[in-house]
Amino acid sequence: MSFEAFRQWVQALAEAGWLPASLGWGFAVNALLAGLIVGPMLGSLGTLVVIRRHAFFAEAVGHAALTGVAVGILLGEPYTGPYGALFGYCILFTLGLEYLRGRTGLSADTLIGVFLSMSLALGASILLILAGRINVHILENVLFGSILTVNGTDLAVLAVVGIAVTALSAILYNRFMVSSFHPALAQVRGLPVRTLDYLFVVLVTVVTVASLKIVGAVLVGALLVIPAAAARIVARSLAGFWWLSVGIATFATLTGILIPMEFDLPVPSGAAIILVAGSCFLVCTALRALSPAFRGDTA
Numbered sequence: 001m002s003f004e005a006f007r008q009w010v011q012a013l014a015e016a017g018w019l020p021a022s023l024g025w026g027f028a029v030n031a032l033l034a035g036l037i038v039g040p041m042l043g044s045l046g047t048l049v050v051i052r053r054h055a056f057f058a059e060a061v062g063h064a065a066l067t068g069v070a071v072g073i074l075l076g077e078p079y080t081g082p083y084g085a086l087f088g089y090c091i092l093f094t095l096g097l098e099y100l101r102g103r104t105g106l107s108a109d110t111l112i113g114v115f116l117s118m119s120l121a122l123g124a125s126i127l128l129i130l131a132g133r134i135n136v137h138i139l140e141n142v143l144f145g146s147i148l149t150v151n152g153t154d155l156a157v158l159a160v161v162g163i164a165v166t167a168l169s170a171i172l173y174n175r176f177m178v179s180s181f182h183p184a185l186a187q188v189r190g191l192p193v194r195t196l197d198y199l200f201v202v203l204v205t206v207v208t209v210a211s212l213k214i215v216g217a218v219l220v221g222a223l224l225v226i227p228a229a230a231a232r233i234v235a236r237s238l239a240g241f242w243w244l245s246v247g248i249a250t251f252a253t254l255t256g257i258l259i260p261m262e263f264d265l266p267v268p269s270g271a272a273i274i275l276v277a278g279s280c281f282l283v284c285t286a287l288r289a290l291s292p293a294f295r296g297d298t299a
Contacts, residue, residue: 030150030152038210046245050232051180057201064116064123095198098198145212214253216269219270223252231245256270
């Protein structure tokens with residue numbers, strides 16, 4: 001089914017009352033399709049982010065994306081999607097951070113703090129230079145996400161990233177897990193631990209950049225962490241941990257997209273998505289506290 005056929009099918013179901021009325025609009029269908037890609041992708045990769053204790057790293061990449069946007073606009077890329085500078089800058093940020101992590105003797109959080117501070121300072125400086133050339137509302141969309149700005153290019157980028165990340169994650173998931181739980185054992189078994197570390201941070205980076213239009217630079221790291229954290233609280237197996245994380249992330253993404261449209265709320269999509277995900281986390285916390293059946297053993 002082509003995208004246009006999918007759009008017409010969804011709009012027909014919305015007009016018939018089978019789906020929320022807001023999905024009768026083309027931009028809403030774009031957002032729905034983007035959410036169907038973003039939710040499972042972030043939920044799946046988020047399990048590894050939590051296991052590998054990369055939550056702060058994921059947040060740093062999201063914030064670094066703001067500087068990537070500034071660099072792209074400075075270089076003349078379209079402000080609605082400066083993907084060249086976004087991917088380029090964020091990947092350089094990630095690779096530089098990972099390279100120095102094993103060569104400076106500093107803890108990961110210290111290095112992330114240094115890199116993030118420098119990146120934000122650079123981004124702020126460039127944005128001040130560009131202040132007379134851009135609309136401030138564009139930056140709000142970058143920071144907090146906006147379903148109104150999702151277009152065909154964004155969907156194409158999401159689709160390519162989603163396919164690539166899903167394929168690599170499926171092939172390497174067990175290796176990522178082994179190198180996360182026991183790096184020494186992974187080396188004994190012949191796994192290229194450092195190569196896996198580099199590949200993992202690059203995957204987190206491209207997923208973060210591709211998801212900016214929906215979740216926003218400030219909050220995209222949270223959607224990598226919160227669903228997986230909620231799932232880990234109550235899951236009783238690694239398989240259950242993965243499925244529950246994907247389910248929570250997908251539910252939070254789709255619900256966060258639809259609620260502001262259905263109730264005409266002036267809330268950015270990213271904020272709504274994270275509020276739903278945070279509510280799921282609180283529910284999982286309460287379930288674990290109230291019932292032994294939900295006290296998972298993946299921690």
